[in-house]
Amino acid sequence: MDISYTSLIDNFNRYFKLTSAEEQEVCNVFYVRHYKRRGFLLQEGDTCKHYTFVVSGCFKMYAVDQNGKEHNIQFAVEDNWIMDFQSFYEETPSKLYIEAMEPSTVLQINHNDLLQLYTAHHKFDRNFRIIIEQKYIQFQNRILETISATAEERYHRFVDAYPNLQQRIPNTQIASYLGITPEFLSKIRKKNLRQ
Amino acid sequence: MDISYTSLIDNFNRYFKLTSAEEQEVCNVFYVRHYKRRGFLLQEGDTCKHYTFVVSGCFKMYAVDQNGKEHNIQFAVEDNWIMDFQSFYEETPSKLYIEAMEPSTVLQINHNDLLQLYTAHHKFDRNFRIIIEQKYIQFQNRILETISATAEERYHRFVDAYPNLQQRIPNTQIASYLGITPEFLSKIRKKNLRQ
DNA sequence: CGCGACGTTGATTTGCCTCAACGATTGTGG
DNA sequence: CCACAATCGTTGAGGCAAATCAACGTCGCG
Numbered sequence: 112m113d114i115s116y117t118s119l120i121d122n123f124n125r126y127f128k129l130t131s132a133e134e135q136e137v138c139n140v141f142y143v144r145h146y147k148r149r150g151f152l153l154q155e156g157d158t159c160k161h162y163t164f165v166v167s168g169c170f171k172m173y174a175v176d177q178n179g180k181e182h183n184i185q186f187a188v189e190d191n192w193i194m195d196f197q198s199f200y201e202e203t204p205s206k207l208y209i210e211a212m213e214p215s216t217v218l219q220i221n222h223n224d225l226l227q228l229y230t231a232h233h234k235f236d237r238n239f240r241i242i243i244e245q246k247y248i249q250f251q252n253r254i255l256e257t258i259s260a261t262a263e264e265r266y267h268r269f270v271d272a273y274p275n276l277q278q279r280i281p282n283t284q285i286a287s288y289l290g291i292t293p294e295f296l297s298k299i300r301k302k303n304l305r306q
Numbered sequence: 307m308d309i310s311y312t313s314l315i316d317n318f319n320r321y322f323k324l325t326s327a328e329e330q331e332v333c334n335v336f337y338v339r340h341y342k343r344r345g346f347l348l349q350e351g352d353t354c355k356h357y358t359f360v361v362s363g364c365f366k367m368y369a370v371d372q373n374g375k376e377h378n379i380q381f382a383v384e385d386n387w388i389m390d391f392q393s394f395y396e397e398t399p400s401k402l403y404i405e406a407m408e409p410s411t412v413l414q415i416n417h418n419d420l421l422q423l424y425t426a427h428h429k430f431d432r433n434f435r436i437i438i439e440q441k442y443i444q445f446q447n448r449i450l451e452t453i454s455a456t457a458e459e460r461y462h463r464f465v466d467a468y469p470n471l472q473q474r475i476p477n478t479q480i481a482s483y484l485g486i487t488p489e490f491l492s493k494i495r496k497k498n499l500r501q
Numbered sequence: 502c503g504c505g506a507c508g509t510t511g512a513t514t515t516g517c518c519t520c521a522a523c524g525a526t527t528g529t530g531g
Numbered sequence: 532c533c534a535c536a537a538t539c540g541t542t543g544a545g546g547c548a549a550a551t552c553a554a555c556g557t558c559g560c561g
Binding site for chain 1: 377395431439450484
């Protein structure tokens with residue numbers, strides 16, 4: 112079995128252990144895909160047609176505003192799930208981009224296969240429920256930070272929460288994620304070196 | 307059957323229709339509860355022990371920072387679900403408050419009953435998966451707004467998205483939700499009257 | 502009636518942005 | 532393999548968005 116599938120099955124097993132039949136089904140319906148740096152997993156206007164598990168590498172999800180400025184909504188590194196739920200479920204054109212920041216390998220399942228998987232193996236309803244609940248908690252904490260903390264506090268919490276990400280991702284991208292300019296992030300970092 | 311349960315069952319049926327056995331089970335495990343204005347459904351330090359469906363009324367979920375200031379994370383009116391997922395699943399003390407802003411009626415299920423419901427009736431894994439996915443989409447859009455739009459734009463989008471909420475909730479509370487001061491919200495509103 | 506929550510206004514301050522400029526690094530095509 | 536472009540991080544001057552602080556009128560409610 113391709114080693115990629117091992118990391119996916121490990122991810123599922125963290126919540127409710129799969130039977131060997133279910134593991135087999137996972138290998139059947141998920142397919143491997145590779146992305147080059149700057150390759151697009153999703154572009155504005157496309158309809159998001161698959162649920163994606165990142166095996167290795169790193170992606171950013173962002174929207175582009177009317178001034179052409181990018182705003183990073185989330186990052187996804189290995190062992191993470193990423194997709195545009197709104198586009199996926201409503202089957203409408205996405206307003207978002209998902210772009211590889213490193214050469215990356217993913218496993219994808221398409222819409223119809225996922226619906227059939229839910230019906231054939233109820234455990235996946237449960238596993239995907241828990242996956243999205245975990246992501247929901249992260250979003251809720253992030254919302255609380257953005258409405259209550261200064262940019263400086265938010266940057267420190269980001270570094271504390273994702274120390275490995277901070278080393279892999281350019282500060283420009285982190286600034287976009289925090290909702291501040293790269294210049295201002297640079298000033299925050301300088302200020303903290305002196306202390 | 308208590309009319310409260312009708313609105314809950316309608317909510318479930320919107321996604322995947324319940325059988326009469328499942329409807330019966332819902333009536334068995336969910337219990338009605340009433341809250342006065344300013345009554346607490348959850349307080350900091352409590353462990354969140356139930357998943358709550360709002361039948362009527364309105365709640366705010368908020369955190370209190372080190373300066374004693376409240377920050378509204380979300381509102382929940384009738385036909386909405388509310389809970390602190392982090393506290394509920396990790397069974398740890400919550401950092402949040404959930405407080406009734408109007409006299410309110412809810413239906414609640416406690417932790418163990420929910421776990422049993424998931425196991426006995428797989429459809430609830432699916433329904434609750436979809437419920438949380440919808441809430442996830444809302445959070446994602448909100449994050450995008452907070453990192454990309456000005457306070458004025460965010461206020462207008464809030465009013466457009468929730469015109470009925472804007473009439474029921476004091477501006478002080480909306481300001482807290484938007485992450486701005488009541489004074490500044492007042493100035494935004496004044497400016498738009500003139501135009 | 503009197504108190505507390507609410508909404509408003511103005512003066513001042515501050516956090517963060519814009520714009521411009523500059524080296525250092527990375528990447529890429531010839 | 533080099534040359535050149537693009538990306539990245541940094542710095543400073545100036546400006547704007549939003550916070551702070553203080554004051555005041557209104558309203559609903561106990």
